[in-house]
Amino acid sequence: MVIGVIGPTGVGKSTIMNELYGYDGSSPGMLPPFATQTEEIKAMAKHCTAGIDIRISNERVILLDTQPVFSPSILIDMMKPDGSSAIPILSGDPLSADLAHELMGIQLGVFLASVCNILLVVSEGINDLSMWDLMLTVDLLKHNIPDPSLLTSSTTQDKENKNDNQSGIEDYIADLCFVHAGLRNQDFSPSKLMFLRKVLEKHFNSSSFSIGSSGATPQVCDPSVPSSMKVEDLRSNQQDIYLLPSRTPDNSKNFEYGTCPSMLGMLRDQILSRPSRPFSKNLTERDWLRSSAKIWDMVKRSPVISEYCKALQDSGFFRK
Numbered sequence: 001m002v003i004g005v006i007g008p009t010g011v012g013k014s015t016i017m018n019e020l021y022g023y024d025g026s027s028p029g030m031l032p033p034f035a036t037q038t039e040e041i042k043a044m045a046k047h048c049t050a051g052i053d054i055r056i057s058n059e060r061v062i063l064l065d066t067q068p069v070f071s072p073s074i075l076i077d078m079m080k081p082d083g084s085s086a087i088p089i090l091s092g093d094p095l096s097a098d099l100a101h102e103l104m105g106i107q108l109g110v111f112l113a114s115v116c117n118i119l120l121v122v123s124e125g126i127n128d129l130s131m132w133d134l135m136l137t138v139d140l141l142k143h144n145i146p147d148p149s150l151l152t153s154s155t156t157q158d159k160e161n162k163n164d165n166q167s168g169i170e171d172y173i174a175d176l177c178f179v180h181a182g183l184r185n186q187d188f189s190p191s192k193l194m195f196l197r198k199v200l201e202k203h204f205n206s207s208s209f210s211i212g213s214s215g216a217t218p219q220v221c222d223p224s225v226p227s228s229m230k231v232e233d234l235r236s237n238q239q240d241i242y243l244l245p246s247r248t249p250d251n252s253k254n255f256e257y258g259t260c261p262s263m264l265g266m267l268r269d270q271i272l273s274r275p276s277r278p279f280s281k282n283l284t285e286r287d288w289l290r291s292s293a294k295i296w297d298m299v300k301r302s303p304v305i306s307e308y309c310k311a312l313q314d315s316g317f318f319r320k
Contacts, residue, residue: 001060001061001062001117001118001272001276002061002062002064002115002116002117002118002288003017003020003061003062003063003064003116003117003118003119003120003271004063004064004066004112004115004116004118004119004120004174005017005064005065005066005119005120005122006066006069006108006109006112006119006120006121006122006131006134007068007069007120007121007122007123007124007131007179008068008069008070008071008122008123008124008130008131009047009068009070009071009073010037010068010124011068011122011123011124011181011182012122012181012182012244012247013049013065013066013068013120013122014032014034014035014036014037014048014049014065015036015264016120016122016179016181016244016264016267017033017034017055017063017064017065018032018033018034018036019264019265019267019268020057020061020063020268020271020272021033021034021055021057021061021063022057022058022059022268033055033063034049034053034055034063034065035048035049035053036048046073047067047068047071047073047074049065049066049067049068050067051066051067052064052065052066052067052108053065053066054289056285059272060285061272062285062288064112064115064116066108066112067108069104069105069108069109069131069134070105070130070319074101074104075097075098075101078097078100078101078104079097080097083096083097083098084096084097085097085099085100085101087100087104089103089104089107089309090103090300090305090306090309091301095309095313096313098318098319099309099312099313099318101319102312102318102319103305103309103312105134106134106137106138106141106305106308107299107300107305109134109135109137109138110138110141110142110145110299110302110305111292111295111296111299112174113135113138113139113142113173113174114142114145114148114172114173114174114295114299115148115174115288115291115292115295116174117174117175117276117277117278117279118174118175118176118177118271118274118276119174119175119176119177120177120178120179120271121135121176121177121178121179122179122180122181123178123179123180123181124180124181124182125180125181125182125183125187126180126183126187126192126196128180129199129203131178132178132200132203132204135176135204135207135209136203136204136207139173139207139208139209140308141302141304141305141308142173142208143302143304144298144302144304145295145298145299145302146172146295147171147172147279147280147281148279148283148288148291148292148295149279149280149281149282149283149287149291150280150281151290151291151294151295152281152283152287152290152291172277172279172280173208173209173277174277175209175210175276175277176204176209176211176240177239177240177241177242177271177274178200178240178241178242179241179242179243179244179267180196180241180242180243180244181244182244182245182246182247183243183244183245183246184245184246185245187243188243188245193241193243196241197240197241200240200241210277211240239270239274242267242270242271243263244260244263244264244267245258245259245260245263246260247260
């Protein structure tokens, strides 16, 4: 199983991945496998993870922690004095740092959706849906990137596989799990969770991602929903959305659903036991790594992403 994570800075991506790894923070002298933000880093408005960090857990789960998207600190690091990007995102003419920064997030999303079984999409709070829109763009631009298990043989065989599977080359895409972190007590209600699921399914209705396939979503306005229904009752029926409280919630003693560490443990159990979309063939860790390197090269050279870049550049409709 391969699990990746994507999201903005400071939402707890590395903390979640440490939990999936099985890191026990109570063990003295042990450093977490994925570095987390310190108070000093937060005060400096810096990001902690650069690029992609890869670890393999004791359960033989490959975990991919990634640098943040929509991150001002990454934008500052990659910006030259003239406003252009110091990092070559696409071959050809140099890009402005703003545009290159946005494309980096898209490339990262396309790559993760291509090589992971499960991709955790982490947002801050209950109302931030910007990551949902990013994943719709990823779905739009993920084109002609094969299942990683079809790239494990020799170069000649790779070409044969590509030709033989051209019609179904877009069939594989990771399953998405949406994590809304930093929530307050009042955000944990069945009505809000049902509404969030309803919006989620509508948002991704025409996408390639499999959302809400486990059954119908209850109607928010349905007066028959019992007042005794709990958030965990709904979560057990459909594992597309996960809620995490703030690490220092208001009135934590009265917080009904548990502390952030306890709910991280619940998230770990649910994610690791969740059925996920398999690759076409079984892969060793080494073969997966080799295939992932090839797929990253495909993402960097993607003509579809390149054309999208030109459209953004000509229109000016990108984050500035």
